Amino acid sequence: MIELFKRVFVGVLMVGFSGTAIAGSHESVDWSQAIEKTVVLTEFKTEPNNIPLRPGQPYRMRFENAGAFPNCVISEEFFAAIDAAELKMGDEVISHATLEQISVSAAGSELLFVPKKTGAYGFHCNTFHHFVFGMGGVITVTQ
Ligand SMILES: [Cu+2]
Numbered sequence: 001m002i003e004l005f006k007r008v009f010v011g012v013l014m015v016g017f018s019g020t021a022i023a024g025s026h027e028s029v030d031w032s033q034a035i036e037k038t039v040v041l042t043e044f045k046t047e048p049n050n051i052p053l054r055p056g057q058p059y060r061m062r063f064e065n066a067g068a069f070p071n072c073v074i075s076e077e078f079f080a081a082i083d084a085a086e087l088k089m090g091d092e093v094i095s096h097a098t099l100e101q102i103s104v105s106a107a108g109s110e111l112l113f114v115p116k117k118t119g120a121y122g123f124h125c126n127t128f129h130h131f132v133f134g135m136g137g138v139i140t141v142t143q
Helices: 002-015 076-080
Strands: 035-042 045-047 050-053 059-065 071-074 082-089 092-095 101-104 109-115 119-124 136-141
Touching: 035 071, 059 101, 076 082, 076 119, 082 101, 101 109
Parallel strands: 035 059, 050 136
Antiparallel strands: 035 045, 059 109, 071 101, 071 119, 082 092, 082 109, 119 136
């Protein structure tokens, strides 16, 4: 039990959780309709770096790390504008995630979510010097 608690606690620290669970509005979502998207992170870019999404559409977004360093996707604004149902980081699965960033190790990460609000949301990687060299982009949610 203590081991499990430690594992979950470390996972929570790694993804920068705010600690609040989202109310379960995504429980009625038909995830078989989820559109799959893949985002590949390397030094010092994110491919694609312009990601168009539709509000209300479920997505399964896979983050792959093809770089030599740990990379991440940080966007407090974007993660506040989605209903995140599940986050996988390697083998670890975290449900009902409220998050501000996703850490992407060599094992990759995957986020199941529905955009709630239209808008343009900038994101970046905070590994040392990565954003300075252009590691970031924009997620645009439009009707
Ligand atoms: Cu980076």
